[in-house]
Amino acid sequence: MKKRDGTTAIVIGASMAGLMTARVLSEHVDRVTILERDRLPHDPAPRKGVPQGRHAHILLATGQRLLDGWFPGITDELVRDGAVPVNTKDMLWYQGGGYLVRADLGFITMSMSRPLLEHTVRKRLLLQRPNVSVTDETPVDGLIVEDGRVVGVRVDSVEHRADLVVGCTGRHTRFFDQLATVGFPTPEVSAIRIDMAYGTRVVRRRPDDFDGTVALVADDPTRSHRMGTIVPVEGDRWIVTVASYHGDVPPTEPAGYADFSRSLPSPVLADVLARAEALAPVLTHRxxxxxxRNVDRLKRTPPGFLVLGDAICSFNPIYGQGMSSAALQAEALGQAIERHGPTSATLARAFYQRAATVVGVPWRIAAGADFADPRTSGPKPAGTDLINRYFNKVWQACHTSLPVARQLTLVQNLLVRPESLMTPAMVVRVLLAARRSPAAGPRRRRDRGQAAV
Ligand SMILES: Cc1cc2nc3c(=O)[nH]c(=O)nc-3n(C[C@H](O)[C@H](O)[C@H](O)COP(=O)(O)OP(=O)(O)OC[C@H]3O[C@@H](n4cnc5c(N)ncnc54)[C@H](O)[C@@H]3O)c2cc1C
Known part of the structure; x- marks a missing residue:
């Protein structure tokens, strides 16, 4: 237990990154106050500041592992409130021109609506950590900077002082603009143009709607690059999300939405939509x-302040990495504080270095896959085209090889590094298994045909 020394922290934003950050900080400072702009609902419900909360949210095994550690009993509570446990053997996954082999890989993830997850984490945080409080309807206007150090925040001209301020205000965070006005450099931004559009529909769920608990379907990125997922959530509902890139926006009227779903290479989503009772209109998100934000490359950053979560990295959401990346960043913040202390002038830099490492892996996975679409533009990580050619083989190998499908699932869940799919033994396994894929024959014939033209 930490010795009481009167240290305080303010976390701005009570979404997933803010809540997990507060949990970590509560072990290192005496008092943590979360300030949130929205009015927070008493029940699990969507809210204005988290518009993405109405769309399917997948919690990767890494994020779940960290939440389980910080909030013992949270999984049981989620299940009691209607979250659906998903075994990997119940995932129907179509990618690379075929279905992945299915097997129990020894871990279960939870499927629930994003509002239920956030609500439960907030409830547990306030119950289990008496030194944390949340004040809602409190929009932070800016940071208070004195002698080059951030010493608090301003809300409606009222000052709230703290030893450490952590900005968890998401993708559109503005704090770096304010810091630039007092002479601090702004982080260089890497932006990969994907023009992604989501279309989501909530429908009534029956357990026998299809042979599985979750389905993921992705078309070839060099063709339509359309994709979709169907996830079970509390209240006997499915959230169906379809998505595409570069201006191919899913229609919102029901017939067009059904046609879009039918155009996916597996009929599973369209078949469920055709039978199930729709519970809400189609919603889009672009x-x-x-x-x-490459915060790790900042030459100078004020002591007493750092950002975390989507404010550092806002991924293409289709890979389901955002909340787990925020969890890994919060864990990294705890490690940096253990080493440097919560009030140290070197904390932000030390944290940003660690955050760059934990964000780097999901960023490379997402960016690499995004560049498989030739219309994608932006800073392409070195070696991406070569790796993508290899990953085409990995997907095909997953149609017949359990060890490859298992390794890929571990990588996608951020449990092991992508390099584990590139060891010499794994490469041999991948290349041999890919030849057995039902997708390999016609494709090879077609490729030869194209080459001859
Ligand atoms: C369409 C879509 C689908 C997604 N699907 C997934 C998924 O399947 N799996 C996954 O892991 N991630 C997914 N994500 C990403 C995930 O939603 C985020 O990574 C996650 O919410 C963590 O973000 P955050 O807490 O950093 O910021 P946000 O969730 O954006 O929250 C920012 C918070 O700060 C508050 N705020 C903003 N400004 C102020 C201010 N001035 N003062 C006080 N409060 C303020 C806001 O009200 C809000 O509560 C998806 C994202 C999108 C867009």
């Missing part, structure tokens, strides 16, 4: 770029 995201022009995957965006990463």
């Amino acid at each position: 995201m022009p770029t995957s965006k990463r």
